[in-house]
Amino acid sequence: MLSRIIYCSAVVLATTAVILLAIFSPLPHRSSHPGSRVALSFYVQQPQPGSPAMPPVAPPNAGALIFHRWLTEGPDNTSRVVGRAQGFIIPVESFAHSAFNIIYLTFHAEEYSGSVGIHARNLAYKEEEELDVVGGTGSFAFARGVAVFAQISKKISSVEASYHIKLHLEFPNSYRLR
Numbered sequence: 001m002l003s004r005i006i007y008c009s010a011v012v013l014a015t016t017a018v019i020l021l022a023i024f025s026p027l028p029h030r031s032s033h034p035g036s037r038v039a040l041s042f043y044v045q046q047p048q049p050g051s052p053a054m055p056p057v058a059p060p061n062a063g064a065l066i067f068h069r070w071l072t073e074g075p076d077n078t079s080r081v082v083g084r085a086q087g088f089i090i091p092v093e094s095f096a097h098s099a100f101n102i103i104y105l106t107f108h109a110e111e112y113s114g115s116v117g118i119h120a121r122n123l124a125y126k127e128e129e130e131l132d133v134v135g136g137t138g139s140f141a142f143a144r145g146v147a148v149f150a151q152i153s154k155k156i157s158s159v160e161a162s163y164h165i166k167l168h169l170e171f172p173n174s175y176r177l178r
Contacts, residue, residue, distance in 0.1 A: 036171050038168075039167065043165070066089075071084060071085050075162070087102060117135045117136060128148060132146065150166070152164050
């Protein structure tokens with residue numbers, strides 16, 4: 001009889017402890033804390049004459065689109081340069097879904113430095129493309145998300161088109177953009 005009373009008391013005590021812990025424990029760390037999601041906006045610009053030299057772009061008939069462009073804060077090509085947009089895209093239909101179709105955004109700014117890798121498969125060559133961010137380095141380590149490329153000017157004679165890029169990035173709970 002005494003063992004039964006001890007057993008029932010232990011069960012009641014354990015149940016009470018679980019209920020009290022559930023009521024008074026702090027909330028778990030949610031992924032929506034500040035810093036886990038970041039939205040950034042940049043512009044891809046053609047290098048201007050007199051600016052530091054960039055590697056040449058492969059000619060269109062080479063079978064691949066290889067490009068090197070400046071990333072700026074604003075839409076004007078005189079805006080502050082914060083990095084580079086570089087890519088390798090094979091526009092041939094059989095390679096349209098290739099893992100080789102990659103765009104790298106490399107940043108060298110006071111606020112952040114590092115790179116973002118964007119997988120450029122499933123391109124439809126529309127005025128606005130939504131592409132997957134597949135990782136990053138430096139300030140963008142472990143980034144995942146979406147990069148929206150919107151064409152803001154068309155190619156006119158020898159002047160290349162320019163693009164507005166909106167990055168919507170998510171980071172693991174323990175990581176924050178520096």
